Amino acid sequence: MTFSRRRFLQLGLTASGALLVGMRAGDALGAAPMPPELLGDDLVQLTAFVMIERDNRVVIGARGCEIGQGVITALPMLIAEELDVDWSKVRVIQLPYGYEETDGKPGNRYGDQFAGGSTSIPTAWKDLREAGAAARWLLVQAAADAWSVKAHDLQTQSGHVIHADGRKLSYGALARTAAARQLPDTPIPTRDPATFRIVGKPTRVVDARSIVTGQNRYGIDEYLSDALVAVMLRCPHLDGSLESVDDKDARRIPGVKDIITIDGPKTGEVFDGPLAAGIAVLAENTWAAIQGRNALKPVWKTGPWTEESSTALSAKANTLLDEARNGIEVRRDGDLAASRKRARHTVSARYEVPFLAHATMEPPGALIELRNDGALLIASLQNPDGASRLISKLTGLPRNTIEIRLPRSGGGFGRRLANDFVAEAVLIAKQAGKPVKLMWLREDDLTHDHYRPFGVHAMSAVLDRRNRVAGWSHDCAATSRTYRAAGMQDDPLWKGCLEPDDFPAGLVDNLEKTFHPVTSGMPRGWWRAPLHTFHAFAVQSFIDEIAFEVRRDAVELRLEMLGAAREIPYRGHGGPVFDTGRMANVLKLCAEKIRWKDKRDDGRGIGIACHFTFGGYTAHAFEVSMDGDKLRIHRAICVVDVGRVINPLGLEAQIMGGTIDGISTALNLQITVRDGQVQQKNFPDYRLLRMADAPNKVEVHVVESTIDPVGGGEMGIASVAPALANAIFATTTVRIRKLPLMPELLRLL
C-alpha cells in the first residue's frame, strides 16, 4: 500500500482542524451534540474520516465542499454504510482542505474535495466506501485479537463486532486498539449493495437544525478579531484600469481605516487573479466600508472593449454563421453535402443563448490571514485546491502552511470554481498587513463574474423520403469558454460550448458540427451543467421544429433517432458511453407522465425534451398556458436516470431545484453588455424566479437502477429550456428561438 493510500484510508489529522457544522444525522430534530473537540479522550480518531466515541457514537468527516448539492449528507452515508453503524448514531463534521505532501509531491489526505462536474458522488462511490470498509476492518481485527479468534469468523452489526457464539463488542470499546493497527496492502472489500441499509434511504440534510436556527456559519459569517472588512469598487469597463481616485471623502467616513488599490488583469493574459482593477475600502465593519466605497471618486480608464455590446455580438455571430467560412471542425461524419442533394426536406433554424451570471445567494467573499509562517483562509469555495495554489503563488508561502477551512457555501453553480475573490483578499491583506474579510456586494457579483458563454446555434437537418433525419449540421458561433481561461489554453476553442459526441452524434449518418469563435472581452466560466445548458436549448427545440415541419410526433422522432437500445462512444465528461436505451426510457416515461398522447383542448400546451448530462439521463415535460402576458406552468415533470441513488431525498431536491433553476433561467435571465460594461447590477435587473411564478410542485420520477451512480446536481437543468419553449409553442404557436424566453415571447405575441 502506498503511503498516500494508507493515509487516505487510515490516518487522520486531529479533530481541531475540522469545522464543526454537523449534528447527529439521524437525530436532526434533537438537541445540539457535543462538539468533538470537547470530548477529549472519549473520542478516538480511527481513520481520516471516522472518529468513535466511547459510548459508541460515531463522528464522520464530510470532505466535499457543500454548496447546496447535499454532499455533507450523501458522502458520510457511504462511509457509514460500509462501517456498519446506525445512521442515528452518526454525527457529521465538515473536514477542512486536506493538503499534504508525500516525498515533496502534493496530495490530499481526503482525496478529491472539488465540487464541480457532478463528480462528488461517482468519485466517492469509488473511494469513500473503501474508506468506510477500512475503518470497519480495523475494528474487526481488534475484536479478533481481543478474543484470539480469526477475523473471518466475525461479523458486524450496528456498531458492534459479533462472534458466532454470541459474544459482542462495541466499536467504542474497540476503537483505541483498532486505531493502532495497520491496514493490509490488499484492497479491502466493500459490501454487496444488495445489503445496504443506509445508502438508498431518504435522508435529511444532516445540519438542517443549525440552518433553521441561524447557527450554521457560511463563509460570509466568519470573523477574525483583528480583521478589517474590505468592500471594493471595481472598474466597470472590461479590462479597464484605474487612472486615479479621489478618496478624501471616503477616508473621512467614521470606521474607515485604509484604502488600497489593486490591479486588474492585463488584456490577453489568463484570468488567474482578480477579474478587475479595484479600490478596496478597509473598515471596522461592512457598513462603514460600503459608505466609504460609495464616497470614492474614481477615474477609470476604459479598456479595449468599449465597442462591445450584446447587439454587436449577436450581429457578429450571425455574420460568421452566414459566411460559414473557416469554422473549426468539431465533428464530421458521412457526407452531409451529398445527403442534402438527396433531401426530401431541409429544415433550418437559429437559436441564441445569452451570457449568464451565477448569482449565488451568498456572494463571493473570503476571510484571510497572512502570517510569515503561513496563512488561514475561510471562504465558501468549490475549488480549495485552486485556492491553495493561488495563495501560494501570490504570497510565496509553501502550500503545506496554508490552512483552508470549508464552511457551508450559499450556493455555487460553478461561480466558486474560480478563486478571483481569494486572489483579491490576498492582495489586499498583503498591502494592509492585517487579516481581511472581503465582502462582495450583489452589484459586484453580477458585474464581475465568469459568465456562461453567449452564442448562436445554426441548426440544419436533412430529411429523407420517409421523413427520417438523414443529415444534421450544427454550426455554433459563440464567445469561446476557453478565452483566457486558466488551464484551458491548450483546449480547442469549442470546448465548454459543444461536445462532439452529444446527441444526435453517432445516430445520424451525415453530421457536421463546427464552431466559430466570437471575440469578446467578457470573462467566461462554468455555469451549472455548462455546455449542456448552452446547447441543449438549440438541439431539443430544433427536434420539435423538425417534427412540426414534417408532421411527425416529436417524441416518436426522438425515439426513432435514438434507435435500438445500445451503448455508443461518448468522449466527453460523463462518458465513456452514451446509452440510447436509458435516454429513450426516461423520455418514454416522461411522455407517459405528461399524458403526451392526450390532446389538450383547454388552451394548455405541453412540451418535452431530453438530454444527457455528465452521465445522467434526463427528460422534462411541462404543461403551460398563457394568462394575458403571464406564463402559467401547470405541471412540471422531470424523469432522471442517474444510476443507483445514494440519497433519494437529496436527489429529489437536486432535480426539483435544477428544474426550477432551469425555469428561472430560461424565462427571464440574461446578462447583457453595452459599451464594454455589464448592464445588470442587482436582482431587479436579473430577475430570478420567485415563488409566485414557480410551479407549486415538480413531479420528480427517478428510474430505479443498480448501475454505478453519477451525481445529481447538474442533471436537472439542460432539458428545461427547450421543453418550456416547446410547450409555449404548443399553446401559442409562437416558436421562441432566443433565450430568455419571456422577453422574446412578449415581443413576438
Place this chain on the structure above:
Amino acid sequence: MQKSPESQAPASAKSTGTEKSAALAFDINGKPYFHDGDKAMPLLWYLRDILRLTGTKYGCGIGACGACTVLIDGKAARACLTPMQAVAGLKITTIEGLAAEKLHPVQQAWIENDVAQCGYCQAGQIMAAVDLLARKSNPSDEDISGIANLCRCGTYPRIRSAILRAATLSRDVQS
C-alpha cells in the same frame, strides 16, 4: 499556530443595563440593547458585524431578495433597508431568537420537509413564513405565493409544503 474564528460578540456590543445618552434602545430576541453608533447603519450590519448574529443574511442590500428578513414588532421587515434609528423602542426577532424551549413550528416543519439545499436564504424564508402564519393561520396557495423571498436553489415547492405543515403544527399546539 491556529486561530479560531471569533464566535462571540465583542464586549462593547453586549447589552448593558445602563442607558447612554442619545443611544438608541431596542430589544433583540428578548434582550435590551443600546446603540450609540451610526444611526443610519442598517439593522442587517448591526446584527451581523456588531452583535455577530449572522443568521440574518446579506443578499442584495436593496430589499429585493429577502435573505435579511427579520421580525420587527412581529412583522417581517428587510433588515438591509432598516436603519438603526427606525428600530428605537421596537422588538426585533432574528432567526436565532425564534426557538424558545423548542423549535418554532416553522423551523420544525422546515427540517421535516428537508427544505434547505444551500440553506443561505432559509432564515429569511422562515421569518417570512412566521409572519405569514401570524396573519393567516390557514394560508392558501396564493397567500404563500405572496412571499417574495428569493431562493437560488429552487426550494420553493418544499417551502410551500413546509408552510402548510407548520400551519398544521401550529394548530396542534394551540388545540
